[in-house]
Amino acid sequence: MKYIVSAQEMKACDRDTIDRIGMPALVLMERAAWGVYEEIMTKGPLPKRVLVVAGVGNNGGDGLAAGRMLALKGCRVDFFMAGNPDKASEETKVQMKILHNLGFSIQRKLEDAEYDMVIDALFGIGLSRNIEGEYAQVIDRINCFGETGAQIISVDIPSGICADTGKVLGCGVRAGATVTFAFAKKGHFLYPGREYAGKLMVKDIGITEKSFAWQGPGAFCYERGELAALLPRRSPSGNKGTFGKVLLTAGSRDMSGACTLSGTGVLRTGAGMVKIITPDCNRGIIQTTLPEAMLYSFQGTPDKVQVEKALDWADVLVAGPGMGQDENALRLMELIMENKTLPMVIDADGLNLISAHNNLKKMLALRPPCTTILTPHPGELVRLAGVDMDAYWSDREVTARKLAEEYGCIVASKDAATMVFEPGRRGIYINTSGNDGMACAGSGDVLAGMMGGLLAQGMPCFEGACLGVYLHGLAGEEASMRKGRYGMTASDISKALTNVMRIQEEERRQDL
Numbered sequence: 001m002k003y004i005v006s007a008q009e010m011k012a013c014d015r016d017t018i019d020r021i022g023m024p025a026l027v028l029m030e031r032a033a034w035g036v037y038e039e040i041m042t043k044g045p046l047p048k049r050v051l052v053v054a055g056v057g058n059n060g061g062d063g064l065a066a067g068r069m070l071a072l073k074g075c076r077v078d079f080f081m082a083g084n085p086d087k088a089s090e091e092t093k094v095q096m097k098i099l100h101n102l103g104f105s106i107q108r109k110l111e112d113a114e115y116d117m118v119i120d121a122l123f124g125i126g127l128s129r130n131i132e133g134e135y136a137q138v139i140d141r142i143n144c145f146g147e148t149g150a151q152i153i154s155v156d157i158p159s160g161i162c163a164d165t166g167k168v169l170g171c172g173v174r175a176g177a178t179v180t181f182a183f184a185k186k187g188h189f190l191y192p193g194r195e196y197a198g199k200l201m202v203k204d205i206g207i208t209e210k211s212f213a214w215q216g217p218g219a220f221c222y223e224r225g226e227l228a229a230l231l232p233r234r235s236p237s238g239n240k241g242t243f244g245k246v247l248l249t250a251g252s253r254d255m256s257g258a259c260t261l262s263g264t265g266v267l268r269t270g271a272g273m274v275k276i277i278t279p280d281c282n283r284g285i286i287q288t289t290l291p292e293a294m295l296y297s298f299q300g301t302p303d304k305v306q307v308e309k310a311l312d313w314a315d316v317l318v319a320g321p322g323m324g325q326d327e328n329a330l331r332l333m334e335l336i337m338e339n340k341t342l343p344m345v346i347d348a349d350g351l352n353l354i355s356a357h358n359n360l361k362k363m364l365a366l367r368p369p370c371t372t373i374l375t376p377h378p379g380e381l382v383r384l385a386g387v388d389m390d391a392y393w394s395d396r397e398v399t400a401r402k403l404a405e406e407y408g409c410i411v412a413s414k415d416a417a418t419m420v421f422e423p424g425r426r427g428i429y430i431n432t433s434g435n436d437g438m439a440c441a442g443s444g445d446v447l448a449g450m451m452g453g454l455l456a457q458g459m460p461c462f463e464g465a466c467l468g469v470y471l472h473g474l475a476g477e478e479a480s481m482r483k484g485r486y487g488m489t490a491s492d493i494s495k496a497l498t499n500v501m502r503i504q505e506e507e508r509r510q511d512l
Contacts (some may be wrong), residue, residue: 001226003209004219005183005429007125013182013211016237023206026508029058029091030045033065033205036155040070043177046495047117047151049076053142054092055122055159056083061092062155063121064106068099073222076458080107080113082122082138110141117500120173121155125163125185130170146174154178157187158196165395166193166417168340182207186219186273189430221432222470228507230467232457233272240272244456247314248293248449249336250321251278252329256285258322258348261442264288264494265449268320268501269471271456274309276447277302277332279475281482307335313463316343318452321445329353337363343455343464347375347448355383369408370422373455373465375448377414397428412451412465414444416484420469422462429466433473437480442490447472450497475502 005013011322017023040047052067054060061355064079069179071077081088090094096106112305120142122135131139139160146152151180152175157163160172166187178197181187187193188200222230235242251259259276263286266274275294276286283297296306311317321331337345337360344367346354346394351374354360366373376384382392385403400413404421411421416436420429451468455461479488486507 001220002223003183003217004186004189004221005217006186006219008184009161009212009218010125010185012398014205015177016211017207021211025058026370027092028205028207029061029095032062032181032203033069033157034155035181035201035205036062036066037069039177039179039201039203040066040117040153043151045318046070047075049078049113049115050117051078051113051121051145051150052119053110053122053138054079054081055124056081056085056088056092056126057126058089058091059124059155060121061089062090063097063098063119066096066119066155067122068095070106071104072102077104078107078111078113079104080110082135090330106261110138114148115145115150117151117153118142119153119155120159120175122159122173124156125187126197127160127162127169131160132170136171138171142173146176148227148506152176152198154197155181157185161187161193161196163187163404164278165397166190168192168196172196177201179203181205182260183217186321186430189221189417189432194417206337215428218426219428219430222466224426224474227470227474228504230463231501231504232454232459234270243270243272244453244458245273245279245313246271246316246318246449246452246456247275247310248321248452249277249319249332250323250445251276251282251286251319252322252324252326252349253279253281255322255324256282257442258445259293260285260289260496261445261490262318262321262347262449262452263293265446265497266453266456267292268494268497269450269453269468270501271316271453276311277307277310279442287291287484294341302332302335304335307332311336311342314342316452316456318345318347318448320347320353321351321448323349325349325352325356329392330357333360334363335369339365343373343461345375345448345451345455348380351376351380351384355404364409365408367408369424369459370410372409373412373451373461374403374407374409375412375414375444375451375465377444381413401428410461410465412469414447418469420465425462429469431469431473433470433486434476435473437475437483437485437488438476438493440489443472443476443493446475446490446494446497466497471497471500
């Protein structure tokens with residue numbers, strides 16, 4: 001698990017390290033500068049001419065110190081400071097004095113010159129308002145340098161990017177790489193900040209988890225090296241019942257593919273059995289495309305007795321992919337949600353039905369806390385939350401967290417960077433795997449099935465949702481290597497999942 005912090009959390013860690021632990025602020029600044037210098041030195045030949053663009057805060061001091069290290073190594077380095085030097089932080093004033101004593105000058109006007117590298121140290125993680133005026137012009141010049149071939153290295157976060165939301169605050173530096181310190185920030189992973197940051201490197205400067213005190217960080221993500229340990233354990237003496245039975249309600253006329261995609265996701269994450277409830281028109285297709293699945297297919301209105309039998313059989317419920325929103329789909333959703341004991345994943349049309357019918361909202365609220373996973377994309381999320389898209393884009397985290405608390409559900413808010421929320425839990429999961437090739441029809445159906453398959457093997461809902469999202473992204477990465485991001489399909493993602501799971505299985509065996 002890798003921690004991800006907000007700007008406020010990072011500032012608190014920084015202050016605790018200085019005040020309580022006793023690490024001097026200048027030591028932290030020098031270590032941060034060394035982290036930037038070290039990363040530049042690993043990028044290949046030493047840059048010939050470097051421009052350091054510094055602000056008056058500590059971020060600027062980090063940049064000035066890194067530039068000084070490069071200059072002493074033999075680089076030609078130009079230093080520029082935006083803002084009033086008299087208002088510089090105490091640590092940054094020390095860096096300015098060191099440069100002066102070494103014979104370096106700090107420009108107050110950006111000269112027309114050619115650079116092969118620009119170090120962006122204009123604004124750090126504390127920026128909270130839109131950039132305009134002189135500062136906007138400076139950022140525009142930095143981006144122009146990048147467009148003409150200079151490498152752009154941002155210190156901590158690209159200037160102009162909100163550290164908490166990833167939003168562009170008026171304008172932002174488009175970095176090829178970002179060197180941040182101690183912990184990654186939310187804005188490094190949430191779009192568009194993730195795109196502006198380029199390649200992200202997190203450097204240890206002496207701030208540790210000990211500075212989180214009792215509350216812990218506000219977010220986390222998974223890394224590949226820990227994945228094998230996160231997967232459900234499999235008993236060598238197990239059978240198909242041991243590994244769980246998933247009841248999937250999916251599909252409608254002309255939407256049979258949702259059954260296959262979601263059902264495949266169930267089985268390829270390791271569940272023992274899947275049973276699909278779907279209209280009779282899908283029977284032949286499913287028997288051909290997913291012969292491993294059991295079926296209850298119905299004509300017209302689903303039979304209550306048959307649905308109840310299926311519920312008695314199941315360990316986990318997955319509802320919604322391709323179900324449609326007609327009266328028969330509504331009736332089936334009502335029958336499924338009458339069960340209040342089984343863990344449940346609700347996706348797609350299941351979410352749309354809940355948004356449109358108050359009785360389903362009441363049934364959802366009556367389910368035991370934290371036993372239901374909702375997997376909305378942005379449009380589904382705003383309908384469920386009763387807000388508009390402006391509210392979503394203004395603060396997606398607030399919208400999703402409010403929905404989780406209102407209904408007592410885990411909410412996997414799907415987007416380019418999916419976030420998972422659990423009511424009562426401070427820390428959220430931010431996904432770092434996947435790519436834009438996964439933005440294709442049926443991708444969400446595979447994910448819903450995968451979550452169901454993990455829950456069937458005994459994973460708690462929050463952990464199953466987080467791991468499902470991460471595995472789904474890894475499968476998307478694997479699929480893109482085989483098919484390319486333009487041509488990959490949801491079927492490619494489910495096929496690639498087999499190899500992702502196999503690799504983790506082999507790594508686990510090696511650790512035993």
